[in-house]
Amino acid sequence: MRLPARLLPLTAATTASLLLTGCFSAASDTDGSSKGESRRIRVAMMQPPRSGLSPLSDDAFKLSRWSTAETLVKLDEDGDAEPALATEWKQSGRDWTFTVRDGVTFHDGTDLTAEAVVNSLTRAATASPKPRILDGVDMTVKADGDKVTVTTAEEDPLVPQRLSSPQLAILAAKAYKGKTVNPVGAGTGPFELTEVNGTSSATLDRYDDYWGGEAKAPGIDVRFVPDGTARAAALRSGEADIVEAVPVSQAAVLDQDLITEVPMPRTNTLYLNTEKGVFKDASLRAAAREAIDTKSLVDGVYEGRADVAEGLLGPALPWATGLREPAGGRAKAGDPAGRTVTIGTFTDRAELPEVAATLQQQLQQAGFKVKLEIREYANIESDALAGRFDAFILSRATVLDSGDPAAYLYSDFASEGSFNISQLADPAVDEALEKASSAPTGDARRRAIIEAEAAVLATDAAVPMLHERVVQGDAAGVADAAHDPRERELVTIDTRVR
Known part of the structure; x- marks a missing residue:
């Protein structure tokens, strides 16, 4: 310990x-x-x-x-797109047209042009493997004067947010001369x-x-x-x-005037296996949820440097709290009756084994018998995704690269989601996730996302425990x-x- x-x-x-x-x-x-x-x-x-x-x-x-290095677009606090190297944009079906900012030079003295933008984005779109933000996205780019048109295979309301990803930075032509991309002297x-x-x-x-x-x-x-x-x-x-990522264990012994804590879009969640085993029973998932004392995790393991979770989306997305309503439709807690469950987690994040040990005690007090299986993440991920645990503790980024949480919710909780550790297959959840994924950006999309979060929470497939903070030293x-x-x-x- x-x-x-x-x-x-x-x-x-x-x-x-x-x-x-x-x-x-x-x-x-x-x-x-x-x-x-x-x-x-x-x-x-x-x-x-x-x-x-x-x-x-x-x-x-x-x-x-x-x-x-800079991108065509940047994001505001709410995750909405703002101008950067592009000054404006408009959508027409599958096409998004961006106006390239005038008067910008790369660090090698060459001018930022529409052709330079096409060069950078095409290199990213055709890379193997693709940047994460383009996973599953078929995108082509062409230049016309000072404008660049991005065309996707299907209509995509998130194109501007995708182009805000640092992985789609625009670099000078010199960066792409070799087999790898070299950013030295090539940014803006x-x-x-x-x-x-x-x-x-x-x-x-x-x-x-x-x-x-x-x-x-x-x-x-x-x-x-x-x-x-x-x-x-x-x-x-x-x-x-400036020191990034000061460990929680070290923050308390530093001058507190030099420490800044910022809520991260990262949630520490207990995923419960809904397909097989003890937690296939919704009443026992409810019993597990009620047994967890999240405040003791924040105070004990994280020494107060985290936030108790009220939902899957935390204070790093300030709009979520204002839209969220009390969760409803959940099953009533059943009797664990000494049933044995195995919880998996990994060592790569120092706090997670301690979280697992604390949860083991709390669930045992509620009547479960609990075994722990803790390995390095590289050696446990495949088993988690295959549903080989009754429960799994994961520290999960909730906005991924686009600044939009709909992609995270879909990957983790849709029937066809690529990261569905809970093995959840719920028609109501799928419908809510499809609505959120296709909604236009802005208030309508945010409301749809919160409705999707509520649909997930109603199943008790995931128990959000806490939202992590990044501790920075200045x-x-x-x-x-x-x-x-x-x-x-x-x-x-x-x-x-x-």
Whole structure:
């Protein structure tokens, strides 16, 4: 069991700090100070690049968080599309036409044109494998003057939201010369990626010809620090200005003025197998739901740094709470009568084994007998998807790449869903999910999504327990760092070190 944060030995933090000593260049401390402006921003990030910073992979989110690669569209707080490299767009059936912003240059000095947009989007649409946001989407792109037309095989109301994904960033032609996509010197953002040192570091300099104005910081120095204790120590010692993903166990021993907690669109959920076994009985699913004390999970395992779940969609989607009504139509709780259930989860997220142990105690107190099976995620996912557990604990992103939760709800709870751990096949749920998936964006779609959530909750196929938060560390001199629940922004044009 993990030691409480207040009991962690200080020597561990001190040792971790030594791992970072000298890892940021001397220029980080001095650049710009003689001019009275911000110095370079030192960032400690959790995960090193997995695919050489190719935007066609999850590395795209790093490029976005460093404000070096941009997309045609960005999302507002509610997940609605706003202009970025495209200034406007309109739909006509399966066609969406986007007007490309004038006066934008790539970091290599070439102009942003409709042809450059087509080049980037076509490379993404024909990639193998495709970026996740285009999974199952047949998309073609063509240029006409300063406009780009995106055509999908079926009418798709989410095209603008899809094009907001960092995996569909628009890069200069030079990025696509080789077999892999190389983003160095090829973006359009306020910071130019100038150097990448494998999985250890990256360097970005201010791009003076940025179309949106001049960045307040002269550059960014990034170090990849997978060890959470080391990242926290870097903030404590002053080795880093911005630290992403501070572990819950470390947050309590840091200066709380340096910590910001942001609700994530990620829900910790207990999926119950509705197809076979004990939880095929709706009354026993209800008994499990009633046995779970979610507040004790938040207070005990997450040390108060999470939010008790009222539904599948949490506070990172602020519109959900205002539309949600009390859940109804659920079965009454039955008697577990000592029936044995097996709960699976994985070790990759440090808190989940502790969640499993706590649930084991709570369900046993309610009359179930509970076995736990805990492995690495890569070794347990296939069994979970095949329905080999009575229940499975999963920390699940609820908006995926489009900023829209309908795709998550469909994949997890539709009869044909690709991630249907609950093995749910419910006609009422399927109907609600189809309605949500096809609804136009805006208020109508949000209402349909909440109706679909209610339909899922009525089955007790999933028990939402808590919504996770991202814990970010900002040194005392940092101003205007982004605190983004979708983790698309971190250092922006306005971020600086005072």
